Amino acid sequence: MRRFFEIMIVAILLVSCQDDEQKELNPEPVTAKVQDSLEVLQGDYVYVADAAVLRGENFVYGVKQDSIAMQLSEKVSDLKSDDFEMIPVRVRAKITPNPTLKGWDEIIEIREILEISGASISDSIE
DSSP: OHHHHHHHHHHHHHHHHHHHHHHHHSOOOOOOOOOOOEEEEEEEEEEETTEEEEEOSSOEEEEOOSHHHHHHHHHHHTTOSSTTOOEEEEEEEEEEEOTTOSSOSEEEEEEEEEEETTSOHHHHHO
């Protein structure tokens, strides 16, 4: 009987050691915080013919023409006194390399219109 208990204790110790090794081999998963790729940009916006530009203090970006950019262009056109007037805006946008390689190195894809200077905040978000 004593021999049986000795074998059981040895077996328990072996199993315990194996569990410790498995824990080391399978560490807790590390979760990485993914940073939002959208940036808030503030600058002067102009839309002429089929091209738009957002110019800030330290940047100039071409603007991808999609439904949100067209919405911004329409709202800005009501405030302009001439076709080339630039209107201050604040937008949330994604900055990407320019796939066409014409014009600017980087373009922005506007995801949200935050503010249009000269328009009320409800007018700029609608």
